[in-house]
Amino acid sequence: NAGVTQTPKFQVLKTGQSMTLQCAQDMNHNSMYWYRQDPGMGLRLIYYSASEGTTDKGEVPNGYNVSRLNKREFSLRLESAAPSQTSVYFCASSADSGNNQPQHFGDGTRLSIL
Amino acid sequence: EDQVTQSPEALRLQEGESSSLNCSYTVSGLRGLFWYRQDPGKGPEFLFTLYSAGEEKEKERLKATLTKKESFLHITAPKPEDSATYLCAVLNNRKLIWGLGTSLAVNP
Numbered sequence: 001n002a003g004v005t006q007t008p009k010f011q012v013l014k015t016g017q018s019m020t021l022q023c024a025q026d027m028n029h030n031s032m033y034w035y036r037q038d039p040g041m042g043l044r045l046i047y048y049s050a051s052e053g054t055t056d057k058g059e060v061p062n063g064y065n066v067s068r069l070n071k072r073e074f075s076l077r078l079e080s081a082a083p084s085q086t087s088v089y090f091c092a093s094s095a096d097s098g099n100n101q102p103q104h105f106g107d108g109t110r111l112s113i114l
Numbered sequence: 115e116d117q118v119t120q121s122p123e124a125l126r127l128q129e130g131e132s133s134s135l136n137c138s139y140t141v142s143g144l145r146g147l148f149w150y151r152q153d154p155g156k157g158p159e160f161l162f163t164l165y166s167a168g169e170e171k172e173k174e175r176l177k178a179t180l181t182k183k184e185s186f187l188h189i190t191a192p193k194p195e196d197s198a199t200y201l202c203a204v205l206n207n208r209k210l211i212w213g214l215g216t217s218l219a220v221n222p
Contacts, residue, residue: 108157
């Protein structure tokens with residue numbers, strides 16, 4: 001039962017470096033999401049993709065870009081990493097975004113920006 | 115403004131000591147309320163969805179209930195393996211709003 005798989009699990013970057021976080025789901029879900037989780041802030045939505053071929057901004061999109069590569073894969077890119085982007089990043093998927101289907105999460109990428 | 119508040123922030127129980135976690139919300143157009151469990155170093159794991167006031171869901175030692183203003187997650191005779199952070203999220207007409215969670219520790 002793979003579910004949602006995120007890579008890498010850990011990453012340390014220097015300020016100004018770029019990197020892409022990968023996410024893949026094997027549940028044939030239409031919708032995918034990227035969150036960040038910070039102490040005292042809870043889960044905050046960065047970007048989401050309601051269906052293949054579409055992406056939309058969430059609550060905190062600045063400094064990030066996304067690509068919905070196909071139905072299975074949704075990547076998050078940091079073009080020029082900043083210390084404020086140090087966080088745990090979670091990818092999630094759901095059957096659909098418009099109705100009340102639960103989201104299923106991967107185990108996260110722990111990212112440190114020095 | 116739509117808001118979800120979970121209480122208490124942290125709870126420590128003895129094994130077998132039943133208790134309840136609270137998720138209160140003020141949202142326009144509730145479409146669903148979700149409970150998740152999150153273990154350290156892991157992503158949130160889906161537990162329940164509740165759609166309307168009066169609804170209840172159960173799974174092992176956990177029971178979730180919903181009123182028009184809040185939801186409770188009742189934990190009956192908890193075991194140490196129930197230790198985790200429990201998150202509540204509410205879906206309104208536009209988006210999913212997350213609470214900050216309750217950190218539960220169950221001592222043997």
